[in-house]
Amino acid sequence: MGVIAEFTFRHPGLPLMPSLEESGVCLDVEQAVAEDPDEPVLFVWAFDGDLDDFEVAVEDDDTVDDAALVEDAGDRRLYRVEISDATPVTLYPIDDRMEASRLGVTSSADGVDARLRFPDRESLSTFQPRAEARGVDVTLRGVYSDSAPVYGDQNGLSAKQREALVTAVEMGYYDVPREASLSEVADELGVSAQAVSERLRRGVAAFVRTAFDQ
Structure with a gap:
């Protein structure tokens, strides 16, 4: 039976973290694709904070190889972001190897909040130690089987x-x-x-x- 887990990840070397700290924006990851798991391409919606400052910050962000504006919806902008191989920490290869599907990922200067579906509890139990081995501060906020919370707030709240x-x-x-x-x-x-x-x-x-x- 599949298991859904909600995490918060914190590390200054996570992708786009320098830009988030500089601009104060938040990012919703719409899609992540990669031929090389260590260099994913992210499609992200940027909102809140200063979007113009975010674009300037991305140009000097060592975790980014290239960022292109895809859509401007006024208070939100969609970007295609190529993550640099110089990025100190990427979580993409870990969750990919654990066969975890991403149900929702939001990033801000406070960290990365992710909702992941794992094929079983063994895969989930292997994931967190691997992330922590990369120096990432990992907070497990909730674990759910089907629609019933097994761990955490009964409403899914931190x-x-x-x-x-x-x-x-x-x-x-x-x-x-x-x-x-x-x-x-x-x-x-x-x-x-x-x-x-x-x-x-x-x-x-x-x-x-x-x-x-x-």
Whole structure:
């Protein structure tokens, strides 16, 4: 039986991490392809932060060989990014060899959040040590069999996502009319507005995936 696991990976040498730290954008990985697993080509949607700053930062990013704009949707831009063989850490060959399929990958300066499907628990148990052997800080946020959570929050939320959602609801961020701004929720949690925005967005997505088995 297949197993779904949710991870957060952190390492300064992960692909595009220098550009994310410089610009503050977030990336949704739409597709990853590679003839050479160590040099994948990523199709990524960039959003939040400063997209112009991101394009400038990518030009000086040693983890990138080439980046081309594919589509500009105003507040989001799709790029085709060729990852450099000089990139200190890539996770693509590890999950590929473990026969893991990527259900969702989002990157920000805080790390890479990934939702992966493994063919069995043996493959999952082998994956994390291999990632950690490359110096990657790995946080396993949840493990699911079918639609039932085996490990982690019953709604598929990380502790920080749950805290952000609960705080936002209690302060009236989701009320109509809105009783609290994103900045006020951020101040309450002691983090940046961007960090709160990411946690709320990812938390809602995780909740919906779990509730509706998506």
